[in-house]
Amino acid sequence: xxxxxxxxxxxAALASVSGCSIIYKSTGWVVYDLTDRHITPYTMTVDxxxxxxxxxxxLQPLIMAFTRVxxxxxxxxxxxxxxxxxxxxxxAAEHSLAYIRAFKAQNIDEAKDARIREKxxxxxxxxxxxxxxxxxVHEFGEPGGKKCPSLSKDDGVYWALGNLxxxxxxxxxxxxxxVVNVPKDIAMKTVRGLQCLxxxxxxxxxxxxxxxxxxxxxxxxxxxxxPWVEMAAAARxxxxxxxxxxxxxxxxxxxxxxxxxxVRDAIRRHAASLKVDKPSRDxxxxxxxxxxxxxAVSDRLWTEGxxxxxxxxxxxxxxxxxxxxxxxxxxxxxxxxx
Amino acid sequence: MRKLLCVTALAVSQxxxxxxxxxxxxxxxxxxxxxxxxxxxxxxxEFAIQQNVNIHLRAYTDEKxxxxxxxxxxxxxxxxxxxxxxxxxKFASTIEAIGAVPTTSVMRSLVNTISQPGAxxxxxxxxxxxxxxxxxxxPIYLFVRDRSVDTVxxxxxxxxxxxxxxxxxxxxxxxxxxxxxPSNSANFSGKFNNGSVDIAYAPAIAYSPLEMYxxxxxxxxxxxxxxxxxxxQVLLHKERFPxxxxxxxxxxxxxxxxxxxxxxxxxxxxxxxxxxxxxxxxDVEKYNEMLRQVRITLRDEGVYDATMxxxxxxxxxxxxxxxxxxxxxxx
Numbered sequence: 001x002x003x004x005x006x007x008x009x010x011x012a013a014l015a016s017v018s019g020c021s022i023i024y025k026s027t028g029w030v031v032y033d034l035t036d037r038h039i040t041p042y043t044m045t046v047d048x049x050x051x052x053x054x055x056x057x058x059l060q061p062l063i064m065a066f067t068r069v070x071x072x073x074x075x076x077x078x079x080x081x082x083x084x085x086x087x088x089x090x091x092a093a094e095h096s097l098a099y100i101r102a103f104k105a106q107n108i109d110e111a112k113d114a115r116i117r118e119k120x121x122x123x124x125x126x127x128x129x130x131x132x133x134x135x136x137v138h139e140f141g142e143p144g145g146k147k148c149p150s151l152s153k154d155d156g157v158y159w160a161l162g163n164l165x166x167x168x169x170x171x172x173x174x175x176x177x178x179v180v181n182v183p184k185d186i187a188m189k190t191v192r193g194l195q196c197l198x199x200x201x202x203x204x205x206x207x208x209x210x211x212x213x214x215x216x217x218x219x220x221x222x223x224x225x226x227p228w229v230e231m232a233a234a235a236r237x238x239x240x241x242x243x244x245x246x247x248x249x250x251x252x253x254x255x256x257x258x259x260x261x262x263v264r265d266a267i268r269r270h271a272a273s274l275k276v277d278k279p280s281r282d283x284x285x286x287x288x289x290x291x292x293x294x295x296a297v298s299d300r301l302w303t304e305g306x307x308x309x310x311x312x313x314x315x316x317x318x319x320x321x322x323x324x325x326x327x328x329x330x331x332x333x334x335x336x337x338x
Numbered sequence: 339m340r341k342l343l344c345v346t347a348l349a350v351s352q353x354x355x356x357x358x359x360x361x362x363x364x365x366x367x368x369x370x371x372x373x374x375x376x377x378x379x380x381x382x383x384e385f386a387i388q389q390n391v392n393i394h395l396r397a398y399t400d401e402k403x404x405x406x407x408x409x410x411x412x413x414x415x416x417x418x419x420x421x422x423x424x425x426x427x428k429f430a431s432t433i434e435a436i437g438a439v440p441t442t443s444v445m446r447s448l449v450n451t452i453s454q455p456g457a458x459x460x461x462x463x464x465x466x467x468x469x470x471x472x473x474x475x476x477p478i479y480l481f482v483r484d485r486s487v488d489t490v491x492x493x494x495x496x497x498x499x500x501x502x503x504x505x506x507x508x509x510x511x512x513x514x515x516x517x518x519x520p521s522n523s524a525n526f527s528g529k530f531n532n533g534s535v536d537i538a539y540a541p542a543i544a545y546s547p548l549e550m551y552x553x554x555x556x557x558x559x560x561x562x563x564x565x566x567x568x569x570x571q572v573l574l575h576k577e578r579f580p581x582x583x584x585x586x587x588x589x590x591x592x593x594x595x596x597x598x599x600x601x602x603x604x605x606x607x608x609x610x611x612x613x614x615x616x617x618x619x620x621d622v623e624k625y626n627e628m629l630r631q632v633r634i635t636l637r638d639e640g641v642y643d644a645t646m647x648x649x650x651x652x653x654x655x656x657x658x659x660x661x662x663x664x665x666x667x668x669x
Contacts, residue, residue: 106358108384115380174372177597178604184547216370216399219525256370258397 021069028066035063035076043079044157045281049288053087056080074139075158078132082165085128086289089172092121093296100303123176129169130182133190136162143193151196160202161286163190164245167209171252188213204237208246212253228262235266238290239273242280247273248290251297263297264318270294271316358392361578364413366404366422366570368523369547371397374601375570378473378594379417382572385590389583401523402503414578415470421504423571426467429460430571432646433472435636436506437629439567440654442602445474446595447653453592458585460645462576468584470572471591476541476602477564481550483536485559485615490514490628496536499526505641506632507539513632527553541568542606551613559615563622565629627662634668644669 039059046052060080063073099114136158140149143163151159166186173182191213194206211234214220214227221227231250238246247270254262270291279287298316299309305319363382367373376397386393393415398404401422408416409425418426420434430452432438439445449472451457461469487493494515501507502520511518519535527548530538544550545560554560572591574584617625636642647669655664663669 103383103387106387108387112384171372174369174374175377177374177377178601181604181608183608185549185551187547188549217524218400219522220528256372256397257399258370260396 024066025069028068028070031063031066032070032073035073039063040076040079041282043083044283044285046285047279047288049285049292052083052285052288053090056083057087060084072135072138074135078135078139078158078162078165081128081132081135082161082168083285083289085125085132085165085168085172086292088121088125088128089168090292090296092118092125092172092175093299095121097299097303097309100300101307104307119176119179122172123179126169126172126176126180126182129165129172130180132165133162133169133186136165142189143196144189144191148193148196153201156197156202157283160194160197160205163193163209164205166190166193171256199234200237203241203243204234204246205243205249206234207231207237208234208249212249215253215257215259232269235269239269239277242278243283243287244270244273244277244279244290244294245286248293251294255297263301267294267298267301268316274315358387358390359578359580360392360394361386361414362396362412363393363415363417364396364398364404364407365417366398366401366419367417368399370399371395373397375417375473375598378597381594382590385587389580389586391579391583408573408575411575415572415574417473417570417572419475420472420569420571421501421507423469423573426573427461427463427469427571428643429463429646430469430472432643433569433650434506434566435633435642435647435650436510436566437564437626438633438647438650438654439477440564440626441657442474442477442599444650444653444657445567445569446599447656448472448650449474449592449595451649451653453588455585458588461584461588466576468574468576468579470574470584470587471594472588473570473572473591473594473598474602475568475570475598476543476606478539478541478566478568479563480561480565481530481538481540481554481558482561482615483530483533483553483555483558485557487536488559488561488615488617489621490625493537497534499529499535499538501526506636509636509641510632513628539565542602542609545605545609554613559613560609562614562616563625630663630669637669 043052043056046055056079063076063080067073095114095118099111099118102108102110102114137143140151140155140159140162143159143166149155149159167190169180169182170184170187173180191209194202194209197206199206207230211227211231214225215231218227231253234246235244235250238244247266250266251263251270254260254266274291295310295315302308302310302319363379365376365379367375370376376395379395383393383395396413398407401418404413404416405418405422405425407413408418420431424431433448439448452461452472482488487496496516497519498511498516499521500511500518501522502518503522508518516537519529521529521535521538526535526538526540527544527550529535530550530553531548533553538550538553540548540550572587574587576584633642633647637644637647651663651667651669655661658664
């Protein structure tokens with residue numbers, strides 16, 4: 001009797017005595033384990049943002065279906081929801097560009113429609129990011145309290161991402177005009193939560209979040225501390241580690257608080273870093289997601305300025321930069337004169 | 339001939355678009371470009387472009403800088419709270435007069451009334467400034483760290499986080515014998531939460547984002563009494579906008595009332611019922627009277643605008659004609 005036939009007979013025998021539940025359960029735990037140990041860590045190494053988007057959104061219902069017979073894989077759910085939230089953010093940003101173009105063309109109906117699509121996109125993003133945050137809370141407890149949870153390096157990655165997802169959820173919900181009603185106090189809690197992590201080990205992200213708060217609420221900064229200097233230091237941590245989430249935080253904070261020169265400077269530094277600092281092998285997807293967020297802001301600025309997004313290869317430049325000609329302009333008459 | 343007309347019409351419309359005036363609108367939103375107010379003003383752009391004004395928005399998280407940039411003509415329009423708008427229009431800034439707007443329905447009636455063309459003369463200050471609309475941001479409440487401090491007598495001697503640039507607030511705190519702890523919108527919550535002050539005043543929106551429940555703890559609470567009604571005002575450098583723009587703007591902004599009020603309702607609903615402290619009716623009447631006296635004093639000192647106070651009294655009396663103030667007509 002072949003091996004496969006034996007497996008089939010055993011499976012049939014098990015099913016006949018216990019129904020299908022035992023098979024589902026054992027399969028569920030296999031999927032749970034596989035997801036936790038391999039799929040999630042592998043996903044973080046993916047070097048293609050769009051593939052990660054499609055895969056996450058496609059696999060999410062399948063993996064989550066097994067929670068009916070096993071426990072909820074909080075860590076995997078955190079990553080999947082955060083990723084699918086980023087995908088929705090990318091869609092929303094696309095609609096915001098359509099809004100700007102329609103507005104420039106004075107096509108008000110189209111502009112209004114694009115703005116509605118943008119808000120809907122951010123509402124979807126907020127709901128997903130909030131779920132990611134809730135999975136983090138379920139796994140480790142609520143951030144921002146007096147004590148930090150005990151975190152291994154691996155735990156720290158999920159803690160960092162869960163807290164970041166919480167911050168993103170608040171921002172996305174605000175952009176959606178609060179239709180999801182994400183509790184706004186999450187923002188402060190997550191900034192404190194991120195301080196449980198070593199700044200250098202976690203890509204400058206804790207310092208970026210802290211500096212962001214100081215920029216938005218200057219009176220909360222310790223005396224003598226320049227929040228922008230701290231933010232730039234955090235960004236350097238992102239460059240050095242190849243996980244440039246702190247760059248995305250810097251651009252988001254500068255953009256949100258209306259500091260346009262800081263926005264441009266941060267985008268320039270991000271683009272320069274992409275040329276010289278290699279992305280982290282283990283967390284390449286996080287680096288890509290951060291870059292997408294920076295590109296989204298650059299695209300918005302370019303579209304406002306010129307009507308179209310950042311030209312290919314032009315991230316880090318702006319349409320009104322002074323043109324530096326390679327050769328000096330000479331007078332033809334002077335040259336032809338004997 | 340018809341073709342010629344069409345071509346001419348098209349050319350005229352293109353010309354009109356090309357001639358749209360570029361104007362800079364500086365918006366104070368504590369949450370910057372991600373905030374709900376900033377979001378509402380994105381929709382305002384759609385109104386403005388139809389008036390041939392192409393508005394570029396810029397977010398400010400520091401209200402003083404936004405105000406200074408407007409004064410220095412770095413901004414053609416600005417959005418500020420009523421208290422900060424005082425130098426640009428005494429009539430409209432008096433909307434935030436202490437105890438003058440007890441309910442959202444009074445606020446709604448007020449916004450509708452002052453947005454009508456008949457009220458236009460009150461919305462312009464000299465040749466320079468014009469109020470281009472008023473957006474509600476909800477009642478201002480007293481947050482106390484100790485819920486037993488629920489009478490004015492008990493507030494005497496307590497430390498209150500006070501907006502130092504807001505003269506009426508300073509007068510009020512002095513009036514009740516409390517001590518002023520100079521604060522601003524960025525640091526008052528920290529002072530309340532860490533116990534540097536006993537009392538703070540703020541709208542419901544501050545409760546969750548600024549974690550004011552930390553200062554309230556298990557002993558404190560929020561007095562369910564409208565101290566004043568916070569509002570945001572669109573202010574214009576009048577000469578930078580087309581003739582009649584301000585009036586159209588006021589009507590458009592008045593149409594945003596429900597959207598803005600929905601944020602207030604949502605934020606208020608987020609405060610647990612057990613946090614609220616209800617005052618006895620007799621105390622409410624006593625405080626209404628006390629605040630009225632403070633308003634009259636501030637009017638006589640030239641801080642509040644008498645016409646706005648009269649208007650507000652009439653609107654309150656339409657809602658509650660049995661009140662004593664409706665007979666005395668002191669405002």
